[in-house]
Amino acid sequence: MKFIKKFVFISTFVAVFSTSNANAQIVEGDAAKKKFESDKNSSSVLYQRKKKFYYSKNGADEVKKPKEITIKAGEPLFIINEEKKITHNVYDETDGSWVLKKQKPGGTAYTTFSKPGVHKLRCAIHPKMKVSVTVVE
Amino acid sequence: MIRLFLAAIIAASFLLQAANALDDLSELKEEYERPTEIPYPDHNPYSEAKEDLGKTLYYDPRLSASGTQSCATCHNPSLSYGDGMALGTGHGHKKLGRKSPTTLNLAWDELFMWDGRKSSLEDQATGPIEAAGEMNMSLEKLDKIIKSIKGYEAVFKKAFPKDANPVSVDNLAKAIATYERGIVSSDAPFDKWIKGDESAISKEAKRGFMLFNGKANCASCHSEWNFSDGSFHDIGLPDNDIGRGKFMPNRKSMQHAFKTVGLRNIELRSPYMHNGSLKTLEEVIEHYNNGFVKRDSLSDQIKTLNLTDQETSDLVEFMKSLTSVDEGVVLPILPQ
Numbered sequence: 001m002k003f004i005k006k007f008v009f010i011s012t013f014v015a016v017f018s019t020s021n022a023n024a025q026i027v028e029g030d031a032a033k034k035k036f037e038s039d040k041n042s043s044s045v046l047y048q049r050k051k052k053f054y055y056s057k058n059g060a061d062e063v064k065k066p067k068e069i070t071i072k073a074g075e076p077l078f079i080i081n082e083e084k085k086i087t088h089n090v091y092d093e094t095d096g097s098w099v100l101k102k103q104k105p106g107g108t109a110y111t112t113f114s115k116p117g118v119h120k121l122r123c124a125i126h127p128k129m130k131v132s133v134t135v136v137e
Numbered sequence: 138m139i140r141l142f143l144a145a146i147i148a149a150s151f152l153l154q155a156a157n158a159l160d161d162l163s164e165l166k167e168e169y170e171r172p173t174e175i176p177y178p179d180h181n182p183y184s185e186a187k188e189d190l191g192k193t194l195y196y197d198p199r200l201s202a203s204g205t206q207s208c209a210t211c212h213n214p215s216l217s218y219g220d221g222m223a224l225g226t227g228h229g230h231k232k233l234g235r236k237s238p239t240t241l242n243l244a245w246d247e248l249f250m251w252d253g254r255k256s257s258l259e260d261q262a263t264g265p266i267e268a269a270g271e272m273n274m275s276l277e278k279l280d281k282i283i284k285s286i287k288g289y290e291a292v293f294k295k296a297f298p299k300d301a302n303p304v305s306v307d308n309l310a311k312a313i314a315t316y317e318r319g320i321v322s323s324d325a326p327f328d329k330w331i332k333g334d335e336s337a338i339s340k341e342a343k344r345g346f347m348l349f350n351g352k353a354n355c356a357s358c359h360s361e362w363n364f365s366d367g368s369f370h371d372i373g374l375p376d377n378d379i380g381r382g383k384f385m386p387n388r389k390s391m392q393h394a395f396k397t398v399g400l401r402n403i404e405l406r407s408p409y410m411h412n413g414s415l416k417t418l419e420e421v422i423e424h425y426n427n428g429f430v431k432r433d434s435l436s437d438q439i440k441t442l443n444l445t446d447q448e449t450s451d452l453v454e455f456m457k458s459l460t461s462v463d464e465g466v467v468l469p470i471l472p473q
Contacts, residue, residue: 051366085357087437089390102390104437124388125436126368127247 023117024098027076028109036078036108044071045078048088048103051126068132076110077133079103079121089124099124165350166331171362175244175318181259181311183318190296191316193469194309199282201272203228208265208313211237214466217405218320223413228273234378236413239406242363242399244318251395251411252381253369258314263306280306288472322401325461338458345455348448353425355452357438364400364459370436371395373429376412382434392434404460418453 027035036043041059046069048054055066071077081088081103088107091099094117100109113119113135123129177183194200198207206228211220218239220226225237235251243249248256255261265271266279274282283289284304296312297303327346329337338346349355360366369381371393382392395411409415415424426449427441444452 051360051368085354085438087390089388091388096387099388102437124385124391125370125394126366127253128367130247 023113023115024092024119025112025114026098026100026109027111028101028107032078032110033108035076035110036080039076040078043076043078044069045080046090046121046131047080047082048086048090048123048129049082051083051086051129053129053131055131066131068134070134070136071113073113073116073135073137076112078108078110080109081105081107086126088126088129090121090129091124093120093122093130094118168360169327169331169362169364171324171328171331172245175321177244177315177318178257181314183315184296186292187296187312187315188319189469190292191312191314193292193471194313195316196469197471199286199471200266200274200279201228202274202278203272206272208240208262211265211271212240214320217241217402219406221407223408225271227271228269231270233270235411236408238396238398240317240320241322242320242401244321245361245363245367246365247367248369248396252384253396254381254384258317259310262310262313262317276306279309283309286472292472323461323463325401325459327455327458328461330458339454341451341454342458343455344448345451345453345458348444348452349455352448353422353442353444353452354438354440355425358397358436359400364403365397368397369394370397370438371432371434372425372439373431373435374410374412374414374424375430376414378412380411389434390436393432394434394436400456400459402460404457418456419449422449422452 036045043058045056046053047056047062052065054062054064055069056062057069079090079100083105085105087105088103089100090103090109092111098111101107103109113133116135116137119133119135121131121133175183195208195212198205198210200207211225212218213220218241220237223236225233225235227233238251243258248254249258249261250264255264263276263279266274267276283293283306289304293300293303293305293308293312297308300308326337327342330343349359358366358368358370369391371380371390372395374393379392380395382388382394385391403409404418407416407418409418409421415421422444425439425442426444429435429439
């Protein structure tokens with residue numbers, strides 16, 4: 001009984017903080033922050049700073065304003081707001097299939113694409129912030 | 138001896154603070170330096186012939202169904218490339234729903250029109266031409282019109298020398314976009330100050346600049362050399378126009394959101410906002426100060442500012458320092 005209650009609680013918690021569609025799963029908030037803390041040196045990360053994207057892979061040096069990045073299917077792509085005062089609102093412009101909740105400074109989310117393809121991510125508020133994500137096997 | 142030592146420490150501390158403040162100001166000023174060149178896209182590179190053709194088309198009223206409206210009717214260089222009215226006027230002299238935006242300094246923008254529905258200047262160029270409420274000319278008819286004016290053949294050929302059939306709506310759009318990219322305001326007193334001339338702007342304007350980047354929070358959206366980062370925000374104007382929300386219905390942040398305008402020569406473009414509802418720069422500041430509607434979609438950048446009358450006045454003085462004195466435009470002779 002305890003196990004069933006725990007299972008229901010965890011499922012609800014994950015459901016509240018994640019959205020998914022056929023091709024991408026989104027996790028936002030504390031669950032995303034926790035995963036970032038454990039995986040940051042082995043992950044692909046898009047930082048949002050000074051209204052620009054900065055990209056880092058596996059903890060390597062950041063690339064400012066990348067036009068295109070490549071990640072593997074099933075690999076999480078973290079999207080983190082490191083601004084001091086600016087809110088961002090990233091979405092998948094390719095098919096409009098997902099949009100993050102507004103990210104205030106400190107906001108953390110990650111998206112995982114399940115299939116190869118190309119996704120154009122953009123900030124709805126700051127459309128100059130955009131990057132093409134190529135998902136490979 | 139100890140007193141001397143303490144005095145020296147205090148003096149050094151003040152000097153260090155002053156030096157840091159100067160460094161900070163220097164770094165801040167760098168963010169507003171003018172670009173050294175105009176960006177033209179690879180798919181529509183610049184040529185003088187193309188720009189000349191674009192200018193001719195921009196001023197040609199034969200591109201409208203009534204034969205009386207050109208791009209310049211609503212985007213008039215004499216009115217800072219706007220039309221000086223609260224709302225634009227279209228076909229049949231009917232009022233439109235929004236103010237005519239300026240075509241000044243657009244080469245650096247990403248999305249166009251108040252609601253950002255056009256993704257390039259090329260895409261935007263034919264929008265008002267074919268809009269029934271604006272120039273009311275179908276693109277099919279437009280194609281026939283420009284082909285029927287024999288004088289355009291040579292001008293299109295010069296602008297698009299590699300095209301077998303250069304007279305086309307597609308090339309018309311490319312030419313107008315090329316001309317518009319070249320519509321750039323010249324140096325304002327503010328730019329002279331950025332370059333180091335301390336006498337270029339008043340001390341009130343300098344205080345206004347610091348408020349703009351600090352307490353008044355204007356720079357959170359009105360940043361970069363043209364004083365716009367091209368972003369879209371609901372700034373709490375009290376009307377029913379949902380702006381970009383029409384095209385992004387599932388994004389709360391885009392409801393009632395409109396494009397951030399550039400502030401170069403803003404003094405010359407009253408009245409203000411997408412609906413022309415605010416007549417003066419003072420009214421604009423009062424709106425941001427505490428005159429906005431609070432709703433779910435309101436931008437996180439909009440907060441009560443508690444500005445004093447002096448601070449409002451300083452901000453206005455600063456915005457006036459962004460006004461350049463530009464050369465007049467020589468009108469083209471239209472081909473027959």
